[in-house]
Amino acid sequence: xxxxxxxxxxxxxxxxxxxxxxxxxxxxxxxxxxxxxxxxxxxxxxxxxxxxxxxxxxxxxxxxxxxxxxxxxxxxxxxxxxxxxxxxxxxxxxxxxxxxxxxxxxxxxxxxxxxxxxxxxxxxxxxxxxxxxxxxxxxxxxxxxxxxxxxxxxxxxxxxxxxxxxxxxxxxxxxxxxxxxxxxxxxxxxxxxxxxxxxxxxxxxxxxxxxxxxxxxxxxxxxxxxxxxxxxxxxxxxxxxxxxxxxxxxxxxxxxxxxxxxxxxxxxxxxxxxxxxxxxxxxxxxxxxxxxxxxxxxxxxxxxxxxxxxxxxxxxxxxxxxxxxxxxxxxxxxxxxxxxxxxxxxxxxxxxxxxxxxxxxxxxxxxxxxxxxxxxxxxxxxxxxxxxxxxxxxxxxxxxxxxxxxxxxxxxxxxxxxxxxxxxxxxxxxxxxxxxxxxxxxxxxxxxxxxxxxxxxxxxxxxxxxxxxxxxxxxxxxxxxxxxxxxxxxxxxxxxxxxxxxxxxxxxxxxxxxxxxxxxxxxxxxxxxxxxxxxxxxxxxxxxxxxxxxxxxxxxx
Amino acid sequence: xxxxxxxxxxxxxxxxxxxxxxxxxxxxxxxxxxxxxxxxxxxxxxxxxxxxxxxxxxxxxxxxxxxxxxxxxxxxxxxxxxxxxxxxxxxxxxxxxxxxxxxxxxxxxxxxxxxxxxxxxxxxxxxxxxxxxxxxxxxxxxxxxxxxxxxxxxxxxxxxxxxxxxxxxxxxxxxxxxxxxxxxxxxxxxxxx
Numbered sequence: 001x002x003x004x005x006x007x008x009x010x011x012x013x014x015x016x017x018x019x020x021x022x023x024x025x026x027x028x029x030x031x032x033x034x035x036x037x038x039x040x041x042x043x044x045x046x047x048x049x050x051x052x053x054x055x056x057x058x059x060x061x062x063x064x065x066x067x068x069x070x071x072x073x074x075x076x077x078x079x080x081x082x083x084x085x086x087x088x089x090x091x092x093x094x095x096x097x098x099x100x101x102x103x104x105x106x107x108x109x110x111x112x113x114x115x116x117x118x119x120x121x122x123x124x125x126x127x128x129x130x131x132x133x134x135x136x137x138x139x140x141x142x143x144x145x146x147x148x149x150x151x152x153x154x155x156x157x158x159x160x161x162x163x164x165x166x167x168x169x170x171x172x173x174x175x176x177x178x179x180x181x182x183x184x185x186x187x188x189x190x191x192x193x194x195x196x197x198x199x200x201x202x203x204x205x206x207x208x209x210x211x212x213x214x215x216x217x218x219x220x221x222x223x224x225x226x227x228x229x230x231x232x233x234x235x236x237x238x239x240x241x242x243x244x245x246x247x248x249x250x251x252x253x254x255x256x257x258x259x260x261x262x263x264x265x266x267x268x269x270x271x272x273x274x275x276x277x278x279x280x281x282x283x284x285x286x287x288x289x290x291x292x293x294x295x296x297x298x299x300x301x302x303x304x305x306x307x308x309x310x311x312x313x314x315x316x317x318x319x320x321x322x323x324x325x326x327x328x329x330x331x332x333x334x335x336x337x338x339x340x341x342x343x344x345x346x347x348x349x350x351x352x353x354x355x356x357x358x359x360x361x362x363x364x365x366x367x368x369x370x371x372x373x374x375x376x377x378x379x380x381x382x383x384x385x386x387x388x389x390x391x392x393x394x395x396x397x398x399x400x401x402x403x404x405x406x407x408x409x410x411x412x413x414x415x416x417x418x419x420x421x422x423x424x425x426x427x428x429x430x431x432x433x434x435x436x437x438x439x440x441x442x443x444x445x446x447x448x449x450x451x452x453x454x455x456x457x458x459x460x461x462x463x464x465x466x467x468x469x470x471x472x473x474x475x476x477x478x479x480x481x482x483x484x485x486x487x488x489x490x491x492x493x494x495x496x497x498x499x500x501x502x503x504x505x506x507x508x509x510x511x512x513x514x515x516x517x518x519x520x521x522x523x524x525x526x527x528x529x530x531x532x533x534x535x536x537x538x539x540x541x542x543x544x545x546x547x548x549x550x551x552x553x554x555x556x557x
Numbered sequence: 558x559x560x561x562x563x564x565x566x567x568x569x570x571x572x573x574x575x576x577x578x579x580x581x582x583x584x585x586x587x588x589x590x591x592x593x594x595x596x597x598x599x600x601x602x603x604x605x606x607x608x609x610x611x612x613x614x615x616x617x618x619x620x621x622x623x624x625x626x627x628x629x630x631x632x633x634x635x636x637x638x639x640x641x642x643x644x645x646x647x648x649x650x651x652x653x654x655x656x657x658x659x660x661x662x663x664x665x666x667x668x669x670x671x672x673x674x675x676x677x678x679x680x681x682x683x684x685x686x687x688x689x690x691x692x693x694x695x696x697x698x699x700x701x702x703x704x705x706x707x708x709x710x711x712x713x714x715x716x717x718x719x720x721x722x723x724x725x726x727x728x729x730x731x732x733x734x735x736x737x738x739x740x741x742x743x744x745x746x747x748x749x750x
């Protein structure tokens with residue numbers, strides 16, 4: 001590798017071309033694209049720059065202390081309520097995302113299903129759903145396809161092209177991951193049922209690619225950072241290229257409090273705290289917010305001013321609404337032989353035969369099923385959930401005996417499903433609870449639409465049937481009948497659209513209200529897809545970057 | 558606060574129904590091992606940062622019923638009590654208070670039902686009876702959580718000594734695997750599916 005350029009140090013009182021807020025799935029791509037195109041870029045990231053050598057198989061640290069995701073312990077309480085009629089209550093986990101360079105792309109599972117053509121036009125095809133904001137996207141699959149392919153090759157995706165895939169212009173760069181026993185069980189059962197399982201596309205390298213090594217199958221993907229850089233986070237794949245450009249300054253430990261506007265209503269300054277609490281602000285010609293579907297609306301709402309009384313970019317009142325999580329169901333089966341689903345990547349097969357549920361069922365929905373380990377392969381979590389089947393005890397000698405088989409002889413068939421966009425599902429500022437900076441805490445109001453719950457139930461039942469066909473000797477499953485109370489998928493809160501009255505950004509991710517302000521992340525999604533959004537978030541980021549570069553070069557920002 | 562439900566998959570546990578605690582009488586050797594370790598814990602009292610000597614004895618005894626020592630090592634061998642002391646000392650006064658309150662109630666029950674002042678002085682069957690009655694309380698939820706966490710978390714937090722917890726469930730702590738991972742993918746490869 002050529003000698004890296006020195007990271008620049010831009011004066012805060014001189015305008016850089018772009019400030020990017022957040023360095024995650026979208027922010028990392030934006031940083032790489034804009035800086036390598038020759039623009040001066042400052043990236044503000046609230047977390048530290050953790051690298052492969054910093055990550056450990058540390059359940060207590062990551063899952064309980066929340067070393068990566070942060071919570072009340074780190075000074076960031078969040079509150080939750082199901083509806084505006086309830087009091088919002090402080091919770092340990094509501095909206096979980098990693099606070100580090102690369103954001104949640106560092107600790108994600110890396111399941112990289114593309115959205116399909118139907119996802120972008122489903123409202124037209126299926127018809128409206130009353131009481132929801134179900135809508136078509138302002139772009140089509142074909143417009144996004146080149147950028148999905150860019151993600152495949154530049155970020156790094158392993159998979160097998162086939163009739164199961166949505167249309168693609170190029171092969172995957174890496175072959176699929178070796179099949180796991182849990183997925184053999186799923187595949188065989190699915191085939192018996194006349195279904196079409198296929199190798200799961202994952203953002204984890206099965207072989208060396210772009211100077212990064214292949215996966216060593218350690219099993220700690222979901223919730224953990226990859227210790228060898230085989231996982232295709234933006235930290236591993238994009239940030240190094242941004243820093244090598246010599247045009248990108250990455251400022252870590254910087255928590256953005258607001259985006260200011262000038263007398264013309266244009267974004268011109270991003271205010272933030274450094275780690276030690278010192279307030280700083282960076283002047284910029286344009287601002288790209290890639291802070292995620294929770295932080296982005298929070299920042300816009302917190303940036304209210306006389307010119308923008310409802311919050312920045314919020315003349316529509318839509319900022320923070322239409323929050324979508326994706327639904328989830330699980331079914332765990334016990335098998336006679338060792339499965340060892342805790343080894344290697346979360347899933348190596350997926351079923352998309354139920355991508356669109358039959359409308360005659362009487363509700364809207366769809367999703368996919370893959371096979372996993374019920375505790376994501378984590379020993380402590382497995383033992384905490386121990387006593388899985390029937391009336392098995394949850395402590396004592398018999399509990400202890402059962403743990404071994406529960407850990408090594410089970411497979412979980414998980415459903416990943418749609419969420420409908422609702423005006424009532426929101427991220428707002430809590431008037432009663434503050435974080436360590438004295439900012440209003442993030443308040444989530446969320447209740448799954450009845451169709452979303454019906455869809456989860458469908459996938460739960462289908463997974464139980466698959467377990468039965470697969471030969472499970474015992475099984476148990478669940479879905480959230482009463483609605484979810486938090487998630488890691490943070491979607492839809494600054495949705496894109498052509499109509500400024502019901503969307504926040506246009507099809508190029510430009511704010512309808514503020515012409516030099518862009519929002520690019522999970523908040524841009526119009527619909528939820530089928531449960532694996534990050535591939536689409538990354539493709540949108542590449543596409544948005546292309547547009548922003550063209551606008552900037554033409555003097556249109 | 559510790560989220561005793563921990564993961565989004567933990568709803569499985571509630572879905573599996575309330576646990577019916579079974580009465581298990583340990584074999585004599587196991588009890589002796591347990592007592593031996595317990596004495597050691599007392600001897601090492603100066604190493605405890607937040608637990609009192611009484612709490613060490615009592616929580617140690619509770620942990621030894623949640624994950625007993627039988628044919629395989631349990632909470633005692635894993636050093637769960639050291640883990641509990643360590644993590645309670647890490648800014649978890651609320652959880653410590655939950656345990657204090659629960660312990661007083663447990664001791665009151667021991668006095669009332671068995672005429673004994675301390676949980677650790679009870680017979681294992683009596684201990685299990687009290688713990689079964691405590692299921693569903695914040696005390697039981699917290700001590701179960703901490704016991705299991707101490708058994709299965711990284712040894713650097715004070716428990717899971719010699720990785721006895723990992724060994725117990727068949728988790729080999731290594732960083733690289735190659736297929737076949739289990740029986741079914743081995744068979745799949747053999748058949749060329």
